[in-house]
Amino acid sequence: MKEKITVTLFCEKEATLISKIILVFTRKKIKIDHFRVDFCELTSLYKIRVGYWDNETNSKTIVAILERIIEVFCCFSQNQKELETHTIILFKIPIIHNDQITQFPISYLFQEKEHWICGGKITNEHFYALQNTLTQAILEFN
Template sequence: MKQQYTITVYAEDRTGLLARITIIFSRRKINIDSLSTSASEIPGIHRFNIVIDETEEVVRKLCRQIEKQVDVLKAYYNLNEEIVWQELALYKVPTSEVTDKMVVERILREYGARVVSINNDYTVFECTGHREETDRLVKVFEKYNLIEFVRGARVAIIKKSEGFHKKIKEFEAKEPGEEAVENEYLNQNDKVFTM
């Protein structure tokens, strides 16, 4: 059964990586609902949040495929209840439509919105929340001749995670060869030919 998943990818900050990751989805004809990239808590490591509607089996395979990319360190997937997430939305409405102080105060209080810009022609409101919350405010502003609406991509934090930086530090602290695994395709009797 398809469900909404958020895939979190930790990767080195390299040019072209985003294109390589999105190709993995397009080759499988999987629509990305939301995609955000940002710096992470680890210097030089970026974090991608990718939202899709798919089955768990498909999402698991996608994560394995993403992890095969050279610059990717780790990919996780989580259901909505396993993460804390938000989306930012901006709404532009004619200032003449919302000049009544009571209207603005009610919207600010009831929807947790705030005013980010006011000029003679338009006022821009901002709201942060889940998609349902930002969609409700679209309907409210449509009554006031909504000019423009934009929603940012999802940002998410995994609830039961101790942070990826802890795993990196543990890995860096290990002595070289501590977890060496013999290559299953090559042993002492095999010959390697080079040209």
């Protein structure tokens, strides 16, 4: 059964990336429902969201292809239910505060001077707990 899937990915350059993403979906014969590109000035990364109708098994394949073929920092898929219960985050945190986030299911993407750029797909409860934990740090969500 087909359901609405949203893929969110973060990358540095979006100029040629958009055509590569479209090519992946075209080759899989998947019709794109919506496509959105946002730029985060704080991290200098692009956030691209692609919505389409498919089954969840195919969405895992799409994520694997996008992570492997296209140069992205991270890629996440969400079905309609997960859109309500999970948040895709990207944030910048000073290195001195990185021990405060070890209990959360996020990954370090790269280091930028004295900051870590982190991202992940977390539940809304973890998101609010993360916000409360890092009130002392400079926390910038995308």
